[in-house]
Amino acid sequence: MGLASEVKWTRTGKLKFTVEDETAEIDCILPIPSDAEPLHPSLDGLMDDEIVGVSGFFISGGRDAPLFVTNIHKPPLGFHSKNSAGQENAVCAAFLSDIHLGSKTFLSKQWDKMIKWFNNDDLARKIKYFVLSGDGVDGVGIYPGQEKHLAITDLYKQYSELGKKLEELPDWVEVVMLPGNHDAVRPAEPQPALDPEIQQDYSNTTFTGNPCDFSLNGVRILGYHGKSIDDFVATLRSVSYSKPEMAMRAMLERRHLAPSWGGKTPISPEPEDRMVIPKIPDIFVTGHVHGHFVEDYKGTLMVHSSTWQDQTDFQMMLGFKPKPCILTIVNLNSYSTTSIQF
Numbered sequence: 319m320g321l322a323s324e325v326k327w328t329r330t331g332k333l334k335f336t337v338e339d340e341t342a343e344i345d346c347i348l349p350i351p352s353d354a355e356p357l358h359p360s361l362d363g364l365m366d367d368e369i370v371g372v373s374g375f376f377i378s379g380g381r382d383a384p385l386f387v388t389n390i391h392k393p394p395l396g397f398h399s400k401n402s403a404g405q406e407n408a409v410c411a412a413f414l415s416d417i418h419l420g421s422k423t424f425l426s427k428q429w430d431k432m433i434k435w436f437n438n439d440d441l442a443r444k445i446k447y448f449v450l451s452g453d454g455v456d457g458v459g460i461y462p463g464q465e466k467h468l469a470i471t472d473l474y475k476q477y478s479e480l481g482k483k484l485e486e487l488p489d490w491v492e493v494v495m496l497p498g499n500h501d502a503v504r505p506a507e508p509q510p511a512l513d514p515e516i517q518q519d520y521s522n523t524t525f526t527g528n529p530c531d532f533s534l535n536g537v538r539i540l541g542y543h544g545k546s547i548d549d550f551v552a553t554l555r556s557v558s559y560s561k562p563e564m565a566m567r568a569m570l571e572r573r574h575l576a577p578s579w580g581g582k583t584p585i586s587p588e589p590e591d592r593m594v595i596p597k598i599p600d601i602f603v604t605g606h607v608h609g610h611f612v613e614d615y616k617g618t619l620m621v622h623s624s625t626w627q628d629q630t631d632f633q634m635m636l637g638f639k640p641k642p643c644i645l646t647i648v649n650l651n652s653y654s655t656t657s658i659q660f
């Protein structure tokens with residue numbers, strides 16, 4: 319048992335990788351078993367630095383002889399039974415991410431439509447929490463040439479404008495806001511909450527770190543911006559930008575939000591690994607890739623929150639179509655979900 323690394327496929331379709339622990343490193347070769355399911359590691363791949371158990375045999379006794387793997391062992395993810403908010407105080411939580419305020423592609427008309435809905439609809443009256451999973455603003459200097467795409471070029475102004483937008487929500491709505499990779503905190507994960515100087519522009523918002531495990535009326539939520547989805551897309555064949563839910567499944571299965579060190583996700587070396595998922599959540603929410611998806615996976619409700627940013631030039635170049643302006647609403651008692659497109 320150890321950390322998998324140097325994962326690649328051979329020309330004949332076998333998966334080659336090494337397994338290392340503190341004492342040694344061993345080369346492994348895994349052929350495709352005849353009964354392999356699509357998510358079998360030999361077909362899907364392994365994440366760099368994920369923990370696996372391997373069993374198999376040696377053909378030769380040489381010092382560097384590879385292990386021919388017959389089985390990969392991972393602790394199976396069991397079925398999770400959800401906590402729910404009591405019926406008497408049944409409330410809803412709304413989920414959204416990646417508002418990217420300050421960008422020219424922020425969808426202002428649709429925002430106004432949503433605010434109108436919040437103030438007039440019966441379902442909206444039940445929404446007590448509004449969870450924003452990062453990239454609230456577009457930020458400044460996040461990528462080369464970003465100035466061309468900004469409607470607001472001052473970072474503090476972006477945050478105060480976002481504060482004003484959130485003030486438009488009815489006063490029964492409490493906002494919970496995580497940072498993302500466009501926000502004004504260090505990029506290395508885990509990311510701390512936004513600076514107190516920025517927080518003072520907000521009256522109805524609780525600021526958390528990223529990731530964050532919190533509870534709403536007894537329902538355990540794991541909120542993560544989702545930067546590591548980039549690594550899952552780059553590594554596992556089952557994951558693509560149009561299927562971020564497959565990355566979320568892979569995270570839950572591994573009980574880890576960002577297993578790979580040195581990839582696309584900057585990770586801070588901390589005494590304790592805060593990207594581990596020690597307890598399976600009732601609701602697992604991410605954003606970052608500007609898609610939208612809701613599904614129950616082994617008892618956990620997975621929400622991939624939508625964005626409020628239209629297709630960017632960069633996404634157009636990649637042929638990626640975002641799914642903006644979809645608000646996901648979850649009843650914290652019954653777990654019934656509603657997705658509204660504005």
Ligand SMILES: [Fe+2]
Pocket residue numbers: 416418453498500606607608
């Ligand atoms: Fe984003």
Ligand SMILES: [Fe+2]
Pocket residue numbers: 452453498499500543545605606607
């Ligand atoms: Fe992001």
